[in-house]
Amino acid sequence: MQNQQQVSGAFALIDSLKRHGVKHIFGYPGGANLPLYDELYRAEQAGDLQHILVRHEQAAAHAADGYARATGKVGVCLATSGPGATNLVTGLATAYMDSVPMVAITGQVPRGSLGSDAFQEIDIYGITLPIVKHSYLVRNPADIPRIVAEAFYLANSGRPGPVLIDIPKDVGIAKIDYHPVEPGQVKLMGYRPIIKGNSRKIHQALTLIQQAKKPLLYVGGGAIISNSHAEVQELAERFQIPIATTLMGKGVFDENHPLALGMLGMHGTAYSNFAVSECDVLIALGVRFDDRVAGQGNDFAKNAKVIHIDIDPAEIGKTRQPDVPIVGDVRQVLIDLLRHVHELGDSINREKTRSWCEHLTQLRLEYPLEIPQPEGGISPQEVIVEISRQAPHAFYTTDVGQHQMWSAQFLKTGPRRWISSGGLGTMGYGIPAAVGAKIALPHEQVICISGDGSFQMNMQELGTISQYNIGIKAVILNNGWLGMVRQWQHLFYDDRYEATNLEKGSPNFAKLADVYNIRALNISRREELENAISELLANDGPMLLDVRVTRNEDCFPMVAPGHGNEDMMGLKPAILETNSEALVCPNCGKMNLADYKCCTQCGTKLTPNLEVSSLF
Numbered sequence: 369m370q371n372q373q374q375v376s377g378a379f380a381l382i383d384s385l386k387r388h389g390v391k392h393i394f395g396y397p398g399g400a401n402l403p404l405y406d407e408l409y410r411a412e413q414a415g416d417l418q419h420i421l422v423r424h425e426q427a428a429a430h431a432a433d434g435y436a437r438a439t440g441k442v443g444v445c446l447a448t449s450g451p452g453a454t455n456l457v458t459g460l461a462t463a464y465m466d467s468v469p470m471v472a473i474t475g476q477v478p479r480g481s482l483g484s485d486a487f488q489e490i491d492i493y494g495i496t497l498p499i500v501k502h503s504y505l506v507r508n509p510a511d512i513p514r515i516v517a518e519a520f521y522l523a524n525s526g527r528p529g530p531v532l533i534d535i536p537k538d539v540g541i542a543k544i545d546y547h548p549v550e551p552g553q554v555k556l557m558g559y560r561p562i563i564k565g566n567s568r569k570i571h572q573a574l575t576l577i578q579q580a581k582k583p584l585l586y587v588g589g590g591a592i593i594s595n596s597h598a599e600v601q602e603l604a605e606r607f608q609i610p611i612a613t614t615l616m617g618k619g620v621f622d623e624n625h626p627l628a629l630g631m632l633g634m635h636g637t638a639y640s641n642f643a644v645s646e647c648d649v650l651i652a653l654g655v656r657f658d659d660r661v662a663g664q665g666n667d668f669a670k671n672a673k674v675i676h677i678d679i680d681p682a683e684i685g686k687t688r689q690p691d692v693p694i695v696g697d698v699r700q701v702l703i704d705l706l707r708h709v710h711e712l713g714d715s716i717n718r719e720k721t722r723s724w725c726e727h728l729t730q731l732r733l734e735y736p737l738e739i740p741q742p743e744g745g746i747s748p749q750e751v752i753v754e755i756s757r758q759a760p761h762a763f764y765t766t767d768v769g770q771h772q773m774w775s776a777q778f779l780k781t782g783p784r785r786w787i788s789s790g791g792l793g794t795m796g797y798g799i800p801a802a803v804g805a806k807i808a809l810p811h812e813q814v815i816c817i818s819g820d821g822s823f824q825m826n827m828q829e830l831g832t833i834s835q836y837n838i839g840i841k842a843v844i845l846n847n848g849w850l851g852m853v854r855q856w857q858h859l860f861y862d863d864r865y866e867a868t869n870l871e872k873g874s875p876n877f878a879k880l881a882d883v884y885n886i887r888a889l890n891i892s893r894r895e896e897l898e899n900a901i902s903e904l905l906a907n908d909g910p911m912l913l914d915v916r917v918t919r920n921e922d923c924f925p926m927v928a929p930g931h932g933n934e935d936m937m938g939l940k941p942a943i944l945e946t947n948s949e950a951l952v953c954p955n956c957g958k959m960n961l962a963d964y965k966c967c968t969q970c971g972t973k974l975t976p977n978l979e980v981s982s983l984f
Contacts, residue, residue, distance in 0.1 A: 377509035378407035378540040381473070384516035386416055388551050390444050392435065392807050394420045394428040398448025400488060401475025403540030408446075420807060420836060423828040425452050427800035429459020430826070433468050434801030435808045437787045438763055440595070442523050443468070443804060448475040450488030453534075454495065458794060460530045461499040465791025466616060467593060469528040471519050472500075478538040479507060493534050501529030509542040517549040518556060526561030527680040528593060561679060565696035570705050573651070573675045573692045578716070580649035582724040583609045586632070586669075589616030589790070590654015590678055596699035597621065597783045599706060600653065606709055608721045609651070610728055612640035614661055615776055617654070618786040629728065630737075633661035634927045635773040638735035638939055639728055641927065644669050645934035652676045654698045657687035658791065667932050677701050734941050737777050740921065746894050748845045748917045752778045755815065755843060757955070758901050762813040763787065763805050767798035767822030770851035770923045775817050796825025802840040803832060813841070813905070820846040820874055827877075830884040833910045841904050842912045844877055847919045855922050859937070877914040892916035 375383075381404060385393070397405045411417040422428045425447040432443030447456050453474040463470045477486040493505045502522050504515050512535075519531040577583060591600055597620050604611050604627050611621050612632040621628055632640035644650065650672040655661075662668035665687035676683075676690035677698055684693045694701055709716070740747040748771060756779050764779055765787040766772040772788055779786070787805055789797040802816040823844050833840060848871040857865050878888035887907060891900045892915070904913045924938025 373546055374543045375546045376403065376407065376540065377506075377512055377535070377542050377544060378403040380509065380512040380544060380546050381516065381535065381540070382407045382411050382417070383546075383548065384513050385444065386411065387548060388516065388520045389441065390417065392418050392420060393444045393446050394422055394431040394435075394804065395446030396422055396425050396428060396448065396452060398450075398452045398475060398488070400449035400477060400537045401446060401452070401473075401535075401540075403537060404446065404473070404475065404535065407540075418807075419446075420803070421832065422800065422803075423831045424826065425455035426459050426796065427803070427826050427829045427832070429456045429470070429472060430462065430794075430797050430800035431804035431807070432470050432472070433459060433463045433466075433797075434765060434787050434804030436463075436468050436470055436804075437801070438784055438805040439808045440593075440784065441469070441808075442520055443470045444473070445470065446473045448488070449477055449492070450490050452488075453490055453492035456492075457496065457499070458792075460496055460532070462789050462792045462794045462797060463530040464499045464501070466789065467528050467589060468530065469524040470530040471516075471523055471533065472530055473533045473535065475540075476505070476534045476536040479536045480538070482536065492532065496532050499530075500532045503532040503534070505534045506536065506539050509539045510544045510547075512539075512544075513547060513549040514554065517551065517554040520551065521554050521556070522559070526559075527590075561697075562681070562695045563679075563697045563700050565677065565694040565701035565704060567704070569692055569694045570701065571708070573677075573694060574705055574708055576649050576673055576675060576692060577607055577609075577651065580607075580609075581720055582646060582648040583607065583721060584643050584647035584650055584669075584672070585609050585611040586614075586644065586650055586652045586655055587611055587617045587620050588614040588653065588655030591617055591620045591698045592654070592783060594654065594679070594697050594699040595783070596653070596702055599699055599702035601625075602706055603651075603702060603709070606706075606716060606718075608718045608725060610643060610725060612636070612643060614655055614658075614790075615788065616790045618776060618779075619781040619783050622782075623780040627725075631776050632933065635777065635923055635925065636661075636927075636933075637737060637777065638925050638936055639731040641925070641933040641936060642731050642735075643728055645671070645932060647672045650674045652678075652690070653702075654678055656683045662687055663927075663930070663932070735925075735939055736942055738924070738940065739778075740918070741894070742918050744893075745918045746892065746897060746915060748774050748847070748921055749778060750894065751843065751845060751897065751915050751917060752817065754897050754901050755817070756780055759813055759815060759905055761785070762815045763809065765798045765802040765805060765814070765816045767816075767818040767825070768793045768795045768852075769819045769822055770847075770855065770921075771817055771819045771822075771845045773852075773923045774845075795822040798822060799826055799829050799833075799840075799842060802842070803829060803838055806838050806840045807836075810839075814839075815841045815843065817843050817845065819851055820844055820848065820870055820877070821850040823877065824874065827880065830881060830886060834884040834886055837909055839909050841907075841910070843904070844912070844914045845917050846877070846914055847917050847921070848874070849919065852923070858920075858922065859926075859928075877912060881912040886910050886912060888912040888914065890914045890916070
């Protein structure tokens, strides 16, 4: 195609998307975006793009979000004007809070009707300003190639986030001289994300790390986004520094590694919360010290010098004032820091942290995560442990609530294999996010763990799954409650269970799936669990498993609002005899007491009197 060829604005949009590597678009058509869909039809017929028809625009945004988190690429969603656009808002806010690269395209009424309260007119540009990285209202169709290039650049550079492009209907129809803008050709005045960290600050950070006797790595989603898992591991191993991750940082470090402490914060492991309260140097990588981890921030890691590395200067000192602030891409800063570490060679004293690591080993033994095994039923924790045992390398999505926290506690995942709504806490996220991840990675195993409350938020997406035969596996931990809200009513509101009981009015989820021609199972007994999970994973197509779990299980440990991380509810210290030995599970690496018959993490049978050297 010659650069001066006359094309429609819609053609310029779709061709620009193709030039930016877009292969899949999640969306829903309507009157204002029909010109875009007409051009999309031609692209689909030519095999250039695939459009996935969701059943609700919110699901389009969540699917694009899951696509982006699983791949690191920009996810794309498309909606019409008015309610179509407003239905994207929750998905945009979800992506914005978790720094997910996304381009959302909305149809709009014709330019001549803007401001007239025309049918399905809404100011989506104004509505979304607080929850997007940038917004465009396209008034000149000739601007489309530049705007698309800018949107993709903005969405996936610096601190990533969603970008909105609002396109009036007549802009999509209008003819223009088309001048394509290729990726990398765009420059934005005044937008220069800081990638490299200040060298003086990096030296200061290294000095603190070398001096630390009780260091702790506190790693979040920024480390996932920057693909810095190799650098994080090298730093941890060279200095023997234990690692606690945020919900968004799960998978950045091998969770079976002896230095891994799991998640910290409100429902983090006891030993990670004790560690952050006792450490003398806290190395915060790609984190924002959010309230579910750091509370109000004043007393968080109160005994520690803090090194804070983040690409967003607005996060530095926002909640907790660091002693060494470093603005920059986490991976690039670590590369520069590790370059100086390599120069130190064998002079690094790894023995300095030995007693600290041994102390944390003892805390693991004293405060293990519990897996209840109730008589006559199945605990939610048992289900997640069994899924993790049988699918250790799957991509996992979750909804929000107790099941999310148990999943964060018990699943062991790798980089980008944990996909969950963190900052906004969006129920209904899990299924459409799984759709996006599976469309992006069709040969990978994708499992959604949901609750009966969350699942009902977007269960209409079973239609999308059925239409495209998207082979995700959905597991519902069904306790008949809005479980996390019930837990708070139990703990803080004297058991006044208002509007949280879902026993009446909830569907039979297996029968519902069957209506959509999706295979499904119901189970309620422990002896059914292993085979049910095996059958779920062996099925080639989509499948749903509804597990009726014990009703009143609470998610512990729990740091109550206003309390320090070391002050946790629900702790049940294990009874340790003097000189108790630690057994390491040969399957998952979890430490157990010598008299345990099965691993508390994955259920693997343990060999009695197995000799195991210190993990550290």
